Amino acid sequence: MTDTAAAAAGPEAEPGEPGRGTVIETRGLTKRYRGGQLAVDGLDLTVPSGSVFGFLGPNGSGKTTTIRMLMGLIAPTSGTAHVLGRPMPAAARTVLPQVGTLIEGPAPYGFLTGRDNLARFDSADPTSDPRTRRVRVAAALDRVGLAAAAGKKAKAYSLGMKQRLGLAAALLQPRRLLVLDEPTNGLDPQGMREIRSLVRELAAEGTTVFLSSHLLDEIEQVCTHAAVMARGRLLVQGPVVALAAGARGRLAVTTPDPGAAAGILAAHGATGLVTEGERVSADAPPGEVELADLNAALVRGGVRVRAFGVERASLEDAFVALTGEGFDVAG
Template sequence: MIRTLGLTKRFGRITAVDAVDLDVREGDVYGFLGANGSGKTTTVRMLLGLVLATSGRMEVLGEQMPGAGRRVLPQVGALVEGPAAYPHLSGRRNLALFDAMGRGTERRTRRARVAEALERVGLDGVDDRPVHAYSLGMRQRLGLAGALLQGPRLLVLDEPTNGLDPQGIHEIRTLLLELNAAGTTVFLSSHLLAEIEQLCTRVGVLDRGRLVVQDQLSALQGLTGRVEVHTPDVARVRQLLNGVVEHADGERLLVRDADPAALNARLVGAGVRVRELVPERRRLEDVVLAATSASADRFGSDRGADGHRAHGEAEVLER
């Protein structure tokens, strides 16, 4: 659905996106994770033809971009850098205008399409107040409704839960999963690790413009070779498993063992009260921190002593 090769964007002397090779497959919920200023929005804008790449190649829906934009973009729903709308018009009127500019839309069914899009994002009960009176969360929902209006094959969303309360975040997450289950591929750009971890099946991590991780979430969260054991009999376990208990925190122990079932049988057989025993998996947070640290060691840091990017880079990247 999205494939890039050496995708690069420079702003003068600043390299905002550095030789990125994206691989987004049909049916993915792809999480494009990175800190603010890492180059995520610049990458998304290139994919949609809003910014021209300095070098590299990119395909969207199997066609070269930006050349095939007229054929490709009508099949892509996008929300980038916040929703665009005429502030003096209502959300309903904005969506009707947006639909009128869409590909081959029928006027007689426009009202129904707009009503359905508003309902899907929880704005069906909103009156005809102008968009300038909307809260940030309402404007974000309206932007998502616009992205869904014409039944896209691919959704490209940049921070779609920005400004939403926890209930709203849950509703949008549920909606995106439903759309994906119905066949829509979702490309979700976010700086929120928890959002990516709960929603996505495949993850790419961008750090200082470089793609430092890209894999299935299940592979990134693979087994560590340790087992987490919860028991009140800590001293007994330490004595029984001398040398392989690597960490203890209250009644929680981390034991180096590749066979949880055999370990459980051994502990229970020795009279240990095992309250819980589960294989430990890598946390996405640890994977990201390790990858970004390795990237900094390899390429050097472009941050100043205060932790900000030199030469105003953070401001440039996310515009």
């Protein structure tokens, strides 16, 4: 669904008082549905201006509900949300024309061409200039790699092409903020690289990008900041590098004697042992452990050590440590 200013409602509000240098800021943001289901619970989220912000969480964590509240599509039960310095949903008419969105996948008109779909989206925006529509539509299609398919009907588009079309709709006007839900869904590896490059370009031009993705490696490649939610609550937020650094790295041993190495590591308190061929990895023992002592123990035990050390923790390691489960974006 691609929002336009036509979706906005409510009177223009006076600016709120979010922190300086932030594009999105929530305080105590809560959404409880009928029947008592608590989807979002007291969310305090801060998205720095100019960042590429990854929004992560397992199934049912409340990410989509949060995005809907930020865009004024649903009202919160309690708490506040400021987007571009103004309260939502009260200031939607002021805010939404400055925001490009791609939420829960694009929904183009199948009987229209890609070009005509964009023209229709653009005409729904009261701030757009019809005199420059054709030029802006062509530029948006070119930027997402759909220029050659502009004359095809959208019903003939693949999922990846529809995803590109939705992103093009979000880029019809200069945007201060882009909110993207799974922007690389359905794309092949080359398409994913192109979209990642586009996101970086937009950020370099001053656009803040807020995106959710189930591809944690992608988040590490493209995002500067991230937040992790689970069961409706915010677990952690901050620079991606800091989040990954907060997770414990894993010991890794390369040896032709993996069985013996695993036994010695376990005897010294290592847990979570995984053996893959000649590689043995494990969570480091609790407390202060000298790697040199562990290495010496392996050698004394007759293990032929070819490589030994602590691998840098990834964002995925941090995510699993925080949530206790694997990742599923469908929240």
